[in-house]
Amino acid sequence: APQAYYLDESNYPVAVMENETTYLVEVQNERVMVYIRVRKFDSHTLLPLAGARFQILEDTSDQEGASQARSTAREVLEELVTDAEGQARTSRPLPVGSYRLVEVAPPPGYSSGEEQNFQIDRDSDCIILDGSYKALDLQAGNQPVQLEFSKKTLTGEEELPGAYLALIDQETGAILDEWVSGHNPHAISCLLVGKTYCLREIKAPPGYALSEDMVFTVKDTESVQSIEMRDGLTRVVLQKQDEDTKEPLSNVGFEIRDEEGKPIEFVRKEDGVYLWKALSTKGDKSSLVTDAQGRITIRGLPAGTYTLVETQLPQGYLRPQKPSVLTVAAGASEESPCTFCLENKKSSLTIRKVDAITNQPLEGAVLDLFNQKGRKIQSGRTDSRGLLTFTGLSPGDYTVREADAPQAYRKSDEQLKISIDEYGQTQGELVFKNTPEGAPPTGESPLAYILGPAFIALAGLIILLLFFLQRRRTKA
Incomplete structure (x- = not known):
C-alpha cells in the first residue's frame, strides 16, 4: 500500500477471458489517521495524575533550518490536559508523520517528565477506543518533587538536632509543615514547581543563634533538592x-x-x-x-x-x-x-574639717588616711569648703589623722575611725574639728573661754576698790 495508507487485505475476484476485453478493478486504501491518548501516572505508586498539561508538536528536527526550540506557535498541533483518571485524548486524529509530546506543566507537586518522540505510520501499534477509533497510547510517569531540609552548624556537616522549624508559603504566609530537627534530614514531597517558600527557624537549639529566614523556589527536577540552614553559636x-x-x-x-x-x-x-x-x-x-x-x-x-x-x-x-x-x-x-x-563607681570617703567653736569650714588642713594595718595610703589638703575626699578605697576599716593644722589653729590629736562596706556605706564620724590657737582645748566650754578674762578683770577691780575703801577708813 502507499506509505500513508493501510494495506487493503481484501480479496477481489478477477475473471480472465479469452478476448482482449479489459476489466477495471477498484481497490480503496484507508488513510492512516490516528488519535493520541496520553496516560499520566505517579512513577512510584502508578496512581493516575490529573492536571498535567501537554503539547503535541510536529517534529521538524530533520528539516533544514528548523527551529530547535521546545515549542513554537507554528508547531503546536494540540494541547492536552489530563483528567481525574490521568488521561487526555486529542480531539482529532493525526496523519502519518513524526511528532513530539512535550509536558509544559507537570501535575501539582510533580516534576516534568521527559519529552517523547513518536511516529505515526501504518505499522503503529494502536488500540481501539470507544469501539471504533484507532489511537496511539502514550504513557508518561512523573516523579514527585522531593526536598530534604537539613539543620547544621556553621562548620560541621552533621545534622544539628533540636531546632524548631516551619515551612511557610511565601505568598500566603500559611504554615505548611512544622518539625523539630533530628539526626537525619526532614523530607517533604509534592511541593509545587516554580513556587516560592520560606524555611523559618522558630526556636534554635540551646546555645545557638536564631537563623534568618531562607526563601527558596522549587526547581523542576527529578533529583532530590537539598535545603540547608546553618546555625552559629550565640x-x-x-x-x-x-x-x-x-x-x-x-x-x-x-x-x-x-x-x-x-x-x-x-x-x-x-x-x-x-x-x-x-x-x-x-x-x-x-x-x-x-x-x-x-x-x-x-x-x-x-x-x-x-x-x-x-x-x-x-x-x-x-x-x-x-x-x-x-x-x-x-x-x-x-x-x-x-x-x-x-x-x-569608685568608692570614696569625704572628711569635713570645721572650726570647733564656730563650726565654719577650714581650708588647708592636711589629713592622712591609714588602712587597718596602720599603713598610710593617701594624704590630702582640705579645700575652701573644708572638704577632702579620698577615692578608690576597698571595703575595710580606716583611720584619719591630721598631719598639719590650718593656719592659726592647733593640730588635732583626734583620730577618726571609719568603716566602708562593699556598697560604699560608711560607719563612723566624718567631721574633723580644730581649735583656734589660744582657745581652750577641745572639750572645754567655749563660753568659759570667752568670759574668763572678763571675770578676772572684774575680780581685780573689786579687789582694788576694796583696797581703797580700807585705806580711807584707816585715815579716818
Whole structure:
C-alpha cells in the first residue's frame, strides 16, 4: 500500500477471458489517521495524575533550518490536559508523520517528565477506543518533587538536632509543615514547581543563634533538592568600665545565674573566649574574669534572661546595689552579638574639717588616711569648703589623722575611725574639728573661754576698790 495508507487485505475476484476485453478493478486504501491518548501516572505508586498539561508538536528536527526550540506557535498541533483518571485524548486524529509530546506543566507537586518522540505510520501499534477509533497510547510517569531540609552548624556537616522549624508559603504566609530537627534530614514531597517558600527557624537549639529566614523556589527536577540552614553559636560580650572615666576594668569576676538562681558553667578556650560547658566535650569549669580590655566574650549561652553577679570586685570600686539583668536575644549571633556595658563607681570617703567653736569650714588642713594595718595610703589638703575626699578605697576599716593644722589653729590629736562596706556605706564620724590657737582645748566650754578674762578683770577691780575703801577708813 502507499506509505500513508493501510494495506487493503481484501480479496477481489478477477475473471480472465479469452478476448482482449479489459476489466477495471477498484481497490480503496484507508488513510492512516490516528488519535493520541496520553496516560499520566505517579512513577512510584502508578496512581493516575490529573492536571498535567501537554503539547503535541510536529517534529521538524530533520528539516533544514528548523527551529530547535521546545515549542513554537507554528508547531503546536494540540494541547492536552489530563483528567481525574490521568488521561487526555486529542480531539482529532493525526496523519502519518513524526511528532513530539512535550509536558509544559507537570501535575501539582510533580516534576516534568521527559519529552517523547513518536511516529505515526501504518505499522503503529494502536488500540481501539470507544469501539471504533484507532489511537496511539502514550504513557508518561512523573516523579514527585522531593526536598530534604537539613539543620547544621556553621562548620560541621552533621545534622544539628533540636531546632524548631516551619515551612511557610511565601505568598500566603500559611504554615505548611512544622518539625523539630533530628539526626537525619526532614523530607517533604509534592511541593509545587516554580513556587516560592520560606524555611523559618522558630526556636534554635540551646546555645545557638536564631537563623534568618531562607526563601527558596522549587526547581523542576527529578533529583532530590537539598535545603540547608546553618546555625552559629550565640555571642555575648560583657564590657566592664569605670562609671566616670569609661576606662576598662580588668580582673573583675562574674557569675551568671539562670532564672532559678543556679550558676551557669563555662569552659575557657585557648582564644580567651568562654564557651557554655554543655557544648564542650573538653576542658574544666572556668570562672568568668574580664581581660585587659575589661571584656568577657561568651559563646553558646542559650537565649533567655539571667542574673549577673560580681564575684570579684575591681580594686577601689563599689559593688552595684543590685545584680544586673542579662537578657540574651535569640538572634545574638557572631555578626550581631548581645553587648552589655557594666559600670562600677569608685568608692570614696569625704572628711569635713570645721572650726570647733564656730563650726565654719577650714581650708588647708592636711589629713592622712591609714588602712587597718596602720599603713598610710593617701594624704590630702582640705579645700575652701573644708572638704577632702579620698577615692578608690576597698571595703575595710580606716583611720584619719591630721598631719598639719590650718593656719592659726592647733593640730588635732583626734583620730577618726571609719568603716566602708562593699556598697560604699560608711560607719563612723566624718567631721574633723580644730581649735583656734589660744582657745581652750577641745572639750572645754567655749563660753568659759570667752568670759574668763572678763571675770578676772572684774575680780581685780573689786579687789582694788576694796583696797581703797580700807585705806580711807584707816585715815579716818
